[in-house]
Amino acid sequence: MxxxxxxxxxxxxxxxxxxxxxxxxxxxxxxRQGNFFGILGMIIAISVTFLTVGNFSSxxxxxxxxxxxxxxxxxxIAFKIPMTAMxxxxxxxxxxxxxxxxxxxxxxFLNPQAxxxxxxxxxxxxxxxxxxxxAAVGAITFSGSIIAFLKLRGIMSGSPxxxxxxxxxxxxxxxxxxxxxxxLCKTQSESFFWGMMLASFLIGVLLIIPIGxxxxxVVISMLNSYSGWAAAGIGFTLENTALIITGALVGSSxxxxxxxxxxxxxxxxxxxxxxxxxxDTTVGKEKKKDQKxxxxxxAEDAAFLLKNASSVIIxxxxxxAVAQAQHALREMVDTLKKNDIKVSYAVHPVAGRMPxxxxxxLAEANVPYDEVFELDDINNDFANTDVAFVIGANDVTxxxxxxxxxxxxxxxxxxxxEKCKSVLFVxxxxxxxxxxxxxxxxxxxxxxxxxxxxxxxxxxIVKNI
Amino acid sequence: MEVDPFIFRFSIFILSIFxxxxxxxxxxxxxxxxxxSVTNAISSVIIxxxxxxALASSSNDIFEMSNIFGFLAIILxxxxxxxxxxxxxxxxxxxxxxxKDKK
Numbered sequence: 001m002x003x004x005x006x007x008x009x010x011x012x013x014x015x016x017x018x019x020x021x022x023x024x025x026x027x028x029x030x031x032r033q034g035n036f037f038g039i040l041g042m043i044i045a046i047s048v049t050f051l052t053v054g055n056f057s058s059x060x061x062x063x064x065x066x067x068x069x070x071x072x073x074x075x076x077i078a079f080k081i082p083m084t085a086m087x088x089x090x091x092x093x094x095x096x097x098x099x100x101x102x103x104x105x106x107x108x109f110l111n112p113q114a115x116x117x118x119x120x121x122x123x124x125x126x127x128x129x130x131x132x133x134x135a136a137v138g139a140i141t142f143s144g145s146i147i148a149f150l151k152l153r154g155i156m157s158g159s160p161x162x163x164x165x166x167x168x169x170x171x172x173x174x175x176x177x178x179x180x181x182x183x184l185c186k187t188q189s190e191s192f193f194w195g196m197m198l199a200s201f202l203i204g205v206l207l208i209i210p211i212g213x214x215x216x217x218v219v220i221s222m223l224n225s226y227s228g229w230a231a232a233g234i235g236f237t238l239e240n241t242a243l244i245i246t247g248a249l250v251g252s253s254x255x256x257x258x259x260x261x262x263x264x265x266x267x268x269x270x271x272x273x274x275x276x277x278x279x280d281t282t283v284g285k286e287k288k289k290d291q292k293x294x295x296x297x298x299a300e301d302a303a304f305l306l307k308n309a310s311s312v313i314i315x316x317x318x319x320x321a322v323a324q325a326q327h328a329l330r331e332m333v334d335t336l337k338k339n340d341i342k343v344s345y346a347v348h349p350v351a352g353r354m355p356x357x358x359x360x361x362l363a364e365a366n367v368p369y370d371e372v373f374e375l376d377d378i379n380n381d382f383a384n385t386d387v388a389f390v391i392g393a394n395d396v397t398x399x400x401x402x403x404x405x406x407x408x409x410x411x412x413x414x415x416x417x418e419k420c421k422s423v424l425f426v427x428x429x430x431x432x433x434x435x436x437x438x439x440x441x442x443x444x445x446x447x448x449x450x451x452x453x454x455x456x457x458x459x460x461i462v463k464n465i
Numbered sequence: 466m467e468v469d470p471f472i473f474r475f476s477i478f479i480l481s482i483f484x485x486x487x488x489x490x491x492x493x494x495x496x497x498x499x500x501x502s503v504t505n506a507i508s509s510v511i512i513x514x515x516x517x518x519a520l521a522s523s524s525n526d527i528f529e530m531s532n533i534f535g536f537l538a539i540i541l542x543x544x545x546x547x548x549x550x551x552x553x554x555x556x557x558x559x560x561x562x563x564x565k566d567k568k
Contacts, residue, residue, distance in 0.1 A: 011513075014510070015481075018507045018510070019484055019485075019488060021503060021507060022485070022488045022489060022492065022500070022503070022504070023488050023491070025492045025493070025496045025499060025500050025503070026491045026492055026493060027493060028493070028495070028496065028557070028560040028562075031496060031499065031557045031560070032554070032557050032558070034503075035499075035503060035550060035553050035554055035557060038503055038506060038507055038550060038553075039550050041507070041510075042506070042507065042509075042510060042546055042550070045510050045512075045513055046512060046513070046516070049512075049513045049516045049517065050516065053516065053517060053520045057520070057522060057527065058527060059519060059520050059522065059527040059532065060520065062519070062527070062536060063516060063519050063520060063536070063539060066519075066536050066539045066540045066543065067539055067543050068543075069540060069543070070539060070540040070541065070542065070543025070544045070546075070547070071543045071544075071546070071547040072547075073540075073543075073544045073547075073548075074543060074544040074545060074546065074547030074548030074549070074551070075547045075548065075551055077544070077548045077552075078547065078548045078549075078550075078551035078552040078555060079551065079555070081552065083556070083559075086498055086502075086552075086556075089502075089548075089552065090498075090501050090502055090505060093502070093505045093544075093545050093548060093549060094505065096509075096541045096542070096544055096545045097505065097508050097509055097511065097541075097542075097545055099538075099541055100509065100511050100512070100515060100538045100541040100542045100545070101511055103515065103518075103534040103535070103537050103538035103541070104511060104514035104515055104518055104534070104535070104538050106531075106534045107514075107515075107518035107521075107530075107531040107532075107534040107535045107538070108514070108518065108531075110529075110530050110531040110534070111518070111521055111529070111531035111532075113521070114517060114518060114521025114531070115514075115517060115518075115521075126471060220501065221501070224501055224504060224505070227505070227508050228504065228508055231508045231510070231511050232478060234511055234514055235474075235478075236471075236474060236478075237514075238513070238514050238517070239470070239474065240513055240514070241474070241477060242510050242513065243510055243511060243513060243514070244474055244477055244478050244481065245477060245478075245481045246507050246508055246510050247478075247481075247508065248478050248479075248481030248482045248484075248485055249481055249484065249485040249488070249489075249504070249507070250485075250504040250505075250507065250508045251482065251485070252482045252485035252486050252489060253485055253489040253500065253504050254501075254504070256486065256489045256490060257489075257497060257500070257501070260494075260497075347494075347495070349494065354497075354498060354501065355494070355497035355498060355500075355501065356494060356495060356496060356497030356498035356499070356500070356501075357498060359494075359495035359496070359497070359498065360498045360499075360556055360559070363495075363556070363559040363560045363561070364559050366559075366561065368561055368562050368563040369495055369560045369561065369562065370562055370563055371563065372495060374494050374495075
C-alpha cells in the first residue's frame with residue numbers, strides 16, 4: 001500500500017502523459033510517440049490504483065480476469081475493424097465510456113464508504129452532486145452514442161426523426177433531471193437516483209434521433225466531448241487528479257472538434273443540435289432535374305482527359321468511403337504519376353462522417369500524407385489545375401454556396417472545383433447531396449459526369465489509361 | 466480560513482481545459498480521427514474508479530451489488546483502453562510520407 005500523497009503525484013504524472021499524448025498528434029511524425037505516452041500514462045494510473053487499494057483479496061483475481069477479458073475484446077475489435085467503419089467504432093467506444101461512468105457512479109452511490117464519500121444514505125452533498133452530474137452526462141453519452149452508432153452503421157435510417165414538441169419535451173426532461181438531482185441531494189433516496197438515470201438515458205436518445213446522417217461529424221465530436229465531461233464528473237467524486245485532467249482534456253477536445261465541424265458547414269452548433277436538417281422531403285429537386293443539359297461520359301473519356309492533363313486534384317467524399325474506392329483511387333493516381341502528372345488531394349473539413357475520416361482512408365490506401373491538403377491550403381490551386389476528380393463528394397463542391405444567398409448552404413466554405421479547366425464528377429446519379437441542394441456544377445460546360453459506382457469507375461479508368 | 470480541497474481540484478480542472486484547448490488546436494486536421502480514438506482511450510482512465518469499486522469490501526461477499534457494477538465497468542473500460550490505443554496505433558502506422566523526396 002502506498003500513501004495517498006504519493007499516489008496523487010503518480011496520478012498527476014499520468015495526467016501529464018495524457019497531455020503529451022494529445023500533443024504528439026500535432027504531426028504524424030510525433031504521433032506514434034504520443035500514443036506511447038498515452039499507454040504509459042494508463043499503465044501508471046492502473047498500477048497506482050492497485051497499489052493504493054492494496055487489497056489483494058480473492059476479488060483481485062476477478063479484477064484481473066475482467067481486465068483481460070475486456071482487453072481481449074478490445075484488441076480483437078481494434079485489429080479486425082475495417083477503416084471505413086471507424087465512425088461507428090468511435091461512436092461505439094463513446095457509449096462504453098458513458099456506460100462505465102454510469103456504473104462507477106452507481107457503485108459509488110451504493111457503497112460510498114469505499115470511495116471515502118461518507119456512508120450509505122449519508123453521502124457528502126458535494127460528492128452527491130458531482131456523482132449525479134457524472135452519472136447523468138454518462139447516461140446521455142451512452143444512449144446518444146448508441147443511436148449515433150445505429151445511424152452510422154445503417155441499422156437505423158440516417159434521416160432525422162422529428163415530431164411535434166420535441167424540443168419542448170427535451171427541455172422538460174432536462175429540468176426534470178435537475179429537479180430529481182435536487183431531491184436526491186435532499187433525501188438521499190435511491191429512487192430519485194434511479195429516476196434521474198432513467199431520464200438521462202431517455203434524453204440521450206431524444207437528443208440524437210432528430211440529427212441527420214451528414215451532421216454526424218458534429219454529433220460524434222459532441223459525444224466525444226460529453227464522454228470527457230462525464231469522466232471529469234466522476235473524477236471530482238473520486239478526488240482523482242488523473243481523471244479530472246483527462247476529463248477536461250477530452251471535453252475540450254470534443255468541443256473544439258464540434259466547433260471546427262460546424263464551421264466547415266457554416267452552421268451554428270444549435271441548429272445542428274436542434275436537428276431536422278436534410279430530410280427526405282426536399283422541395284424543388286424534381287422540377288429542376290430535366291431542365292438543363294448534362295454532359296456525361298464513360299471511363300474512356302475520363303481516362304483520355306486525365307492522361308492529357310499535367311495536374312490533377314482529387315476531391316474525395318463520403319461516397320468514396322461507401323464504395324471502398326480508396327485503393328482503386330490510389331492505383332489510378334499511381335498510374336497518372338507514372339505519366340508525370342502532378343496529383344494532389346483536397347479534403348474538406350466535413351467530408352465523410354467524422355473529423356479526419358477521409359485522411360484515414362487515404363492513409364490506409366498508402367497515400368502519403370504530404371500529398372493531402374486541407375481546404376485553405378489548396379483552394380487557390382484549382383485555378384491552375386487541369387482536371388479536378390470529384391469522387392463521392394457533392395455539397396462541398398457546390399458553387400451555389402458562394403453565389404446564391406437563398407441556398408441553405410450559402411456561406412459554407414467550398415472547394416473551388418469549378419475553377420479547374422475540366423471537372424470529372426464520379427457519382428451514381430444526379431440526385432442532390434445531403435443538403436438537398438442541386439449542384440450547379442453538374443450542368444457546367446466544363447463538367448463531365450461519370451455515372452457509376454465510385455470503385456468500379458476508378459478501376460475502369462485505370463484500365464483505359 | 467483554509468481553502469476547500471474542492472477548489473484545488475476545480476483549479477486543476479479549469480487549467481486542464483485551457484491546456485486541452487491549446488493542445489487540441491495544434492493537432493493537425495488530418496489526424497482528427499486518431500485524436501478521437503485516443504481521447505476515447507484516455508478517458509477510459511475511469512477504470513481507476515471501477516477498480517476501487519470492484520475491490521471495495523464492506524463484507525466478505527465480493528459480489529455485492531456495488532462490486533458487480535465495478536466489475537462491469539472494468540470490462541467496458543478495458544475494451545475501450547485496449548481497443549482505443551490499439552486502433553489509434555494501427556491508424557497512425559498508416560500515415561506515411563512520400564518515399565522519394567524528403568520534405
